[in-house]
Amino acid sequence: GESVGLHLPTLSVQEGDNSIINCAYSNSASDYFIWYKQESGKGPQFIIDIRSNMDKRQGQRVTVLLNKTVKHLSLQIAATQPGDSAVYFCAENAGGTSYGKLTFGQGTILTVHP
């Protein structure tokens, strides 16, 4: 399954499928990006980050891809599990005088069906 981010904020997949969550960012000066997972009633949980001098980074079952040309970020989750159901946010930081200020996207709701 694939989400186009802001326009389709809900993604439903079957357990075991791979999930792709997309995010478009607007600030060409952004040089640091983070994906967070937020479960109901909890704070955002760090998943993975990437700096602008990279185009791909892998973690455990997750991969983040960065395309600076089109200002696009994606999160790939392999073998999605019911425990992955949550809202996923991308966040960007422009550095410089904006260091410390994260700008969050709208979020994508991921629902994983057993």
Added chain:
Amino acid sequence: NAGVMQNPRHLVRRRGQEARLRCSPMKGHSHVYWYRQLPEEGLKFMVYLQKENIIDESGMPKERFSAEFPKEGPSILRIQQVVRGDSAAYFCASSPGAQNSNQPQHFGDGTRLSIL
């Protein structure tokens, strides 16, 4: 390994009262950030503090809101004369980082503020 601790988890206030939200950063973290989240929206940056200093308050409303991070004790977000529009979840995050060193921010579980 305690994470970012926020209290109270839920706070109910009547219009005109004051709300004080507390945040203790992760051990070893000296940078604190406050964000506000409305239902079904992303987090919006409010303020970034280091010990005894406000670094960036560009997201703070001009009136009624203030934040501090004293030398000793937790960071405090204070809202005076609350109005219904202040109802939201307020999240605190912390990071260890030095200036211009990208470090992920780690979040607490927030304070849900409800204004009657």
